[in-house]
Amino acid sequence: MPDLPHVPHEPDPETSGLRVFPASRDHAVREMAGMFDDVSGRYDLLNSVMTLGQDRAWRAAMWRAVPEAAGVVLDLCTGSGVSLGGLRRPGRILLGVDASLRMLELAADEHGPWGWAPRLACADAFRLPFRDGALDAVTIAFGMRNLRPRTGALAELARVLAPGGTLVVLEATAPRPGPLAPFHRFYARRVIPFLGRLSPDPVAYRYLSASIFEFGTGEEFERDLAAGGFALVERRAYLFGAARLWTVQRLAGEAGGTLRNARPRARGRGNFTQGSHAAEQEWRWWTSTRAVVSAALTGSLLWALITWVKWRPAINLEPWQDRIFWLLIVAGLAGFSIRTLVLVLRLLGPPPPG
Numbered sequence: 001m002p003d004l005p006h007v008p009h010e011p012d013p014e015t016s017g018l019r020v021f022p023a024s025r026d027h028a029v030r031e032m033a034g035m036f037d038d039v040s041g042r043y044d045l046l047n048s049v050m051t052l053g054q055d056r057a058w059r060a061a062m063w064r065a066v067p068e069a070a071g072v073v074l075d076l077c078t079g080s081g082v083s084l085g086g087l088r089r090p091g092r093i094l095l096g097v098d099a100s101l102r103m104l105e106l107a108a109d110e111h112g113p114w115g116w117a118p119r120l121a122c123a124d125a126f127r128l129p130f131r132d133g134a135l136d137a138v139t140i141a142f143g144m145r146n147l148r149p150r151t152g153a154l155a156e157l158a159r160v161l162a163p164g165g166t167l168v169v170l171e172a173t174a175p176r177p178g179p180l181a182p183f184h185r186f187y188a189r190r191v192i193p194f195l196g197r198l199s200p201d202p203v204a205y206r207y208l209s210a211s212i213f214e215f216g217t218g219e220e221f222e223r224d225l226a227a228g229g230f231a232l233v234e235r236r237a238y239l240f241g242a243a244r245l246w247t248v249q250r251l252a253g254e255a256g257g258t259l260r261n262a263r264p265r266a267r268g269r270g271n272f273t274q275g276s277h278a279a280e281q282e283w284r285w286w287t288s289t290r291a292v293v294s295a296a297l298t299g300s301l302l303w304a305l306i307t308w309v310k311w312r313p314a315i316n317l318e319p320w321q322d323r324i325f326w327l328l329i330v331a332g333l334a335g336f337s338i339r340t341l342v343l344v345l346r347l348l349g350p351p352p353p354g
């Protein structure tokens, strides 16, 4: 067997729990895998920075979209396995597939071989090592846009999913027209490649930025889903559409047209856990209230700072009193500004799990 160029050794399946399938050695896949091998060390950290720490909440929404009853679940393009933890359940067969061996080795280190640990395999998404209809659910986080041609990848997913099975796709998307589009475009085109300089392979982050635009706004993806024989259960947008989450169901044989809603009967299969609406409403109300109070305090402190600067010469304070006042007002302003921002970002994302 020829060696993969970026991996100095073949993993021993007995000790690493990793299996390597021949299709993961095709040229195009090898090139893609090589790029992810190179960035694997700092990938998760940079991902969190680039998503402003929101990727955890988005992944939690992806986990909730997987039916609790799904017995065989695949996390495709699993990378370092950051999405696998939330998919683990006693009795569930959890699989993680990726083309990058270095990423998978990180996943193997993180999850170990014991208990209901995920089974990891190095394989190509276009030639998955599973029988037709073998899987109840598939999740893909930030991996779909790497799979080209997309229609080919969706055909392979339709093959391995059981009829009525669930596919959940979390992906970074290009800006749709609107007042925030210029900011979104600037972020994806300039900020992501800039932050990518912290990575050992900045070229990979230029690719990442370009691939967001190539993937598009999501409308084209929905057309491909419909043509591939999937029906929509739910779609969500996060951070003004910077990331989107699709939950779709594999239809039994019907394909084509536009993406239709899954029938309520089908929705019920496997107990979809989109969360209690009452609990979500309560969480939103409470977080909004805290954000408003925090914003009001930020405004008051800003007003106090401006007033202080204006009247300071007229007030006769001891130097130590002056310093303490400055410290209190500046620290308070910084603290409440950050808190307001964090609460607003939380509101833009999905509610927390549970």
Ligand SMILES: C[S@@+](CC[C@H](N)C(=O)[O-])C[C@H]1O[C@@H](n2cnc3c(N)ncnc32)[C@H](O)[C@@H]1O
Pocket (backbone or CB within 6 Å): 029, 032, 033, 036, 047, 076, 077, 078, 079, 080, 081, 082, 083, 097, 098, 099, 100, 103, 123, 124, 125, 126, 140, 141, 142, 143, 146, 147
């Ligand atoms: C952007 S990373 C996402 C990793 C992880 N899902 C996450 O959320 O952080 C994309 C992953 O897709 C994998 N990938 C790309 N093309 C693939 C293919 N044809 N087959 C399997 N995995 C592939 C890469 O190796 C990489 O680990």
